[in-house]
Amino acid sequence: MPLRSSLPAIARTLNPMTALRHIARVALGTALIGAGVSHLTVAREEFRAQVPEFVPLDPDTTVVISGVKEVLLGTLLVFARKRRGLVGWLAALFFVVIFPGNIAQWVHQRDGFGLDTDEKRFVRLFFQPVLVAWALWSTRGGKR
Template sequence: MTSPARTSLARIVARVVLGAFLLVAGTAHLTVARAEFAAQVPAWLPLDSDVVVVASGVVELVLGAALVFLGRYRVQVGWVVAAFFVAIFPGNIAQYVDGVSAFGLDTDGVRLTRLFFQPVLVVWALWSTGAWRDRAALRERTALRS
């Protein structure tokens, strides 16, 4: 059975920093920036925007804590965090298309530029956890458990 490769200090630091970022963002969802986040919920989403903000804040807290404290499960957590960043991307697109100002994103150019940072977050999650690099080892471990 193949086990995930050891993680470099750079990856560990990047993983913890990303986790801290998510913990701060999740806390902001539930407290000081709730209205700003609500403004970013797409109008086409058939859910109450406050429910979406609270739920995504809780998810960010869980994912942030997992990145920081669950190093043993870093590969699985990396895939989940990357999927989360992909899942929230339509909200960023809607913010650009609808011209919604929030968090200082008050021009179309700034909102468009922000869209290019979402893939960076996906890559950051996959690289810092070694998820992409260690995907074969994860597949093998999962197959053995089945």
């Protein structure tokens, strides 16, 4: 029996780019779920270091709300079958909205997640655009 016929139907229908996007989307979603759960449990204190002073809520409340949103977005990235493009835009928007927290951590020299020097906190800022691009690229549909 040829190998191609023994593959699951879904694997036979995906082109390599679509498969790569699928893997990237599931990886990002899984990472968001993990980060969201850590917001609610073991890393709450660490995440408080990223809450800017201008946020009108208590830092712990902000961390909990953002954690719940991360779990929701991650779940949608992994499991949403329809409207993946919309989910990608929502995830990208989320990464943009939380970016001031990363800036606040750098400007106010707050340690958290091993970011214990100005250089590390500054370099961290450049990863946020990567997350935005990742969310948009991984949820873009293939050619129809």
